[in-house]
Amino acid sequence: MFPRRLTSPSSEQSDPDAPVRATDNDAALARLSASQKKYFSDPYISALVPRAHLQKPRPPLINVGTYLRGTAVDELVDSWIERAGVHGRVQIVSLGAGSDTRFWRLAAGPRAEKIEKYIELDFPEVTSRKAMAVRKSKVLSPALGPADSVSVGDGGTSLRSAVYNLLPVDLRKTPGTSIAPLLATESGALLSPNLPTLLLFECVLAYMTPAASDALIRWFADYTQSGSSPLGSIVYEMFGLGDSFGRVMLNNLKERNVSLPGVGPYPNIASLPERFRRLNFTEAHALTLKDIRRDHVDADELERLSTLELLDEVEELDLVLGHYAITWGALVPESISADRKDWASWVLAPKTRERPEEE
Numbered sequence: 001m002f003p004r005r006l007t008s009p010s011s012e013q014s015d016p017d018a019p020v021r022a023t024d025n026d027a028a029l030a031r032l033s034a035s036q037k038k039y040f041s042d043p044y045i046s047a048l049v050p051r052a053h054l055q056k057p058r059p060p061l062i063n064v065g066t067y068l069r070g071t072a073v074d075e076l077v078d079s080w081i082e083r084a085g086v087h088g089r090v091q092i093v094s095l096g097a098g099s100d101t102r103f104w105r106l107a108a109g110p111r112a113e114k115i116e117k118y119i120e121l122d123f124p125e126v127t128s129r130k131a132m133a134v135r136k137s138k139v140l141s142p143a144l145g146p147a148d149s150v151s152v153g154d155g156g157t158s159l160r161s162a163v164y165n166l167l168p169v170d171l172r173k174t175p176g177t178s179i180a181p182l183l184a185t186e187s188g189a190l191l192s193p194n195l196p197t198l199l200l201f202e203c204v205l206a207y208m209t210p211a212a213s214d215a216l217i218r219w220f221a222d223y224t225q226s227g228s229s230p231l232g233s234i235v236y237e238m239f240g241l242g243d244s245f246g247r248v249m250l251n252n253l254k255e256r257n258v259s260l261p262g263v264g265p266y267p268n269i270a271s272l273p274e275r276f277r278r279l280n281f282t283e284a285h286a287l288t289l290k291d292i293r294r295d296h297v298d299a300d301e302l303e304r305l306s307t308l309e310l311l312d313e314v315e316e317l318d319l320v321l322g323h324y325a326i327t328w329g330a331l332v333p334e335s336i337s338a339d340r341k342d343w344a345s346w347v348l349a350p351k352t353r354e355r356p357e358e359e
């Protein structure tokens with residue numbers, strides 16, 4: 001959850017975005033660690049982490065946070081596909097996808113047939129590394145389809161296949177001139193305005209100004225509304241960094257040349273859904289990871305987690321988990337207003353706190 005130094009000082013001087021790109025290594029190592037410690041199963045992540053078998057596990061607190069974020073976002077994505085895909089297929093766009101493995105996990109799961117397109121966007125340095133790893137990996141490449149239907153282009157920075165598409169872009173640039181041309185292919189538009197679309201922003205908007213992230217969400221909203229199809233969006237991010245915990249975190253990041261221009265407008269949990277309400281989303285919700293651990297993890301599952309590693313700093317855990325949140329929203333066009341009420345129940349299910357009595 002905390003970016004560590006993963007670039008050399010000289011590369012940071014010549015390229016101010018290098019420290020932000022390096023946060024992907026940190027996210028991937030956290031996922032690898034939580035998977036190796038059996039918080040969840042991710043058979044794909046080790047193919048995306050160089051020398052995965054030599055990597056040290058992350059501390060229990062980080063593993064718990066990675067588990068909570070990962071499983072909660074998975075649940076929201078699954079229930080979004082169920083709702084949005086009730087009449088047909090859907091498309092998912094992961095922005096700042098880094099080394100995320102969600103496409104492969106979905107492709108191996110029961111909702112694979114529902115996905116028309118899965119598009120990942122990131123800086124070209126990140127997409128070229130991932131494109132190469134995906135092509136080389138016997139674990140990752142089969143999900144893309146036959147080898148002759150997969151192409152690598154744009155100097156090795158893009159990878160295109162029937163469903164999965166990995167594309168290079170700086171998300172801070174004006175979407176109409178950066179993302180729009182990437183989505184226009186010779187055989188037609190990669191993204192259809194007529195299909196339900198889900199945007200995933202996991203640990204990325206904090207690195208952009210609020211104006212740039214608003215422009216990004218607004219561009220996708222205008223695009224999907226032109227076809228009258230619902231748009232879903234899930235954001236995972238830190239927030240409320242005005243307290244002493246936040247100040248320490250911001251200072252640590254500053255030492256690593258990482259700044260978080262995107263967290264300013266979000267001092268507390270109530271402010272998070274405002275992002276979507278301001279952009280005219282019909283539904284908007286937010287939960288901290290602390291809320292999720294308390295109210296949305298089954299008693300049996302909490303017990304299983306407690307056997308994985310000793311977690312003695314519960315107060316520290318709550319402090320950290322209370323500064324990370326998942327915010328999600330749906331924009332449902334007026335023309336399909338009959339569907340609007342269905343989206344109000346796109347929430348994380350509350351979990352059973354006690355095991356039922358044995359009969």
Ligand SMILES: C[S@@+](CC[C@H](N)C(=O)[O-])C[C@H]1O[C@@H](n2cnc3c(N)ncnc32)[C@H](O)[C@@H]1O
Nearest residue numbers: 021023024027096097098122123170171202203
């Ligand atoms: C902390 S990592 C998160 C990766 C992945 N979403 C996850 O949760 O595991 C942040 C990612 O956002 C990408 N990113 C940040 N700012 C970006 C920008 N302006 N344009 C493209 N990608 C960006 C970084 O390169 C990095 O891969």
